[in-house]
Amino acid sequence: MQDELSQFxxxxxxxxxxxxxxxxPIGTRWVFKCKTDDRNVVVKNKARLVVQGFYQQEGLNYTEVYAPVARIEAIxxxxxxxxxxGFKVYQLDVKSAFLYGKVHEEVYVTQPPGFEDPHNINKVYKLDKALYGLQQAPRAWYETLSKHLLSNGFDHGQIDSTLFIRKAGGDILLVQVYIDDIIFGSTNELLFREFEKDILSKYKMNDSSTYGTPIPVNHGLHHEKDGKDVDCRLYRGMIGSLMYLTSSRPECSRKSTSGGCQFLGDRxxxxxxxxxxxxxxxxxxxEYISAASGCSQILWIQQQLSDYGLNFTGTPLLIDNNATMSITNNLVKHSxxxxxxxxxxxIRDCAEKHLIELVKVHTDDNLADLFTKAFDRSRFEHLVNLIGMFNPE
Structure with missing residues (x-):
């Protein structure tokens, strides 16, 4: 608790x-957490002072709270x-990130429980920086980080405001922000070393520790020789019963399911x-509605890649339905x-502008079926192999 207040x-x-x-004033409270390793051994006791943000009043204690968050597809x-x-990707986790966010509104909070000033018992704290639990805390942090990057030669992504790009000659430095987690990489090692040094010095993390692997080497996971195998027939029976129900009762299956997947090269x-x-x-x-859904995702990927300096048109959209291709390519037919x-x-407009190109694919090789249908083992393994997944064993 004292360490937390020292950070303030x-x-x-x-x-x-x-x-x-x-x-x-808005109340405060302590939140305690025991951080454990993969063996469930407590390695650190952590205390965090948070604001009871649910007492805040819109227009009085805060105005705008929206903060952009990176989509998982963008990552x-x-x-x-x-x-x-072919460049390396590095990750940064900013400690107590919200404490860097500047608060523009007048926000008053009570003194921390157990740490009241006995000589100023009736006084309160006026916030200059954001605390966890404050409604505008994520936005304040993002604004602080964004201003810092933009003032140091970075540009926003055209459609993704959590992506920052810095170009130097023929090289590019990419930074993707997910709240207080940052991943970055560059085609030039000097660029990301410079960025790393700049970020670490700004947020006083020059003495922070690094990790060479995502999890400890001795993670403690092992095969339990005396363990009892799980009966998989129960789970399969439950799924099979649901599949039979939805296929045999018309009132349960009035709407179809759209499925699809997108690749960058073979990834x-x-x-x-x-x-x-x-x-x-x-x-x-x-099939037509599914194709339109896949087309919208392709357009987003095209726009996202334009920030990377890659411009794509005529992206192939693989479909196994002839009627869908005919409707899309013929603008006057099919009343x-x-x-x-x-x-x-x-999707018709996208095809006419050559943003996409509809390509016929055989049903046996339609990868979208993997997300919407059930198959026998051989067909399932064939499709899984086509999307690039493999069994490490």
Missing amino acids: QKFHVWDLVDLPKGVQ RLFLAYATYV LVSWQCKKQSTVSVSTCEV KTKHIEIRHHF
Whole structure:
């Protein structure tokens, strides 16, 4: 607890002041956590002082709280690009990140329980920096980090505000931010060494410890020779019963499921499996809606890669349904599709602008089926092998 309060003093988080008239201070509380290793042995006792943010009033204690967070697909795309280009990826975890965020509103909090000043018992703390639990804390942290990077030669991604790019000649430095976790890499080692030094010095982490592997080498996991095997037939029976129910009762299966996956080269970066929001009257309509969903994901990936300096058009969209390809490529035909919601027809515009190219794929090689259908072992293993997964054994 004392270490936590020492951090507040170090970063000038607050000032002890008299409470203005008519202002209600926000309460604080301690949150305790025992950090354990993979063997469940306590390695550190941690205390964090948090603000009871649920007492805050919008317009009075805060205005805007939104803070961008990186999509998981964006992180996969980052890693896929890193392996494609061949540069190393590094990770930073900023300790007590929210304490760096500047608070613009006037926010008053009570003194920490157990650490009240006996000579100023009626005084409160006025926040200059954000505390955990404060509604605007994530936004304040992001604003601080963003301003620092932008002032040091970085640019925002065009559609992803959590991606920062710095270009120097023919080299590029990429930084992806997920709250207080940062991954970065560059085609030039000098660029990311410079970035690492800059970030560590700004956030006073020059003496921080490093890890060579994600988990300890002696993680303690081993095969339990005397253990009892789990009966997998129960789980398979439950899933089989649900599949039989949905296929034999028409009222349970009125909506189809869209499935798809996207690759950067031969690297799988995103995949989807979602029940469609509309009731379809034909297989063609189901496939058409699925194709439109896959097209929207392709457009996002194209725009994301443009920040990396890669521009793609004519991206192949693999479909195994001839009617869907005919509807997409023929803009004046198929009057029977006029009941399909207009929002799904944007795929036609994308095909006309050559942003995508519809390619016929044989049903046996349709990878989207892996996310929507059940197969026998041989077909399942074939599709799993096609998406690049492998069994390490």
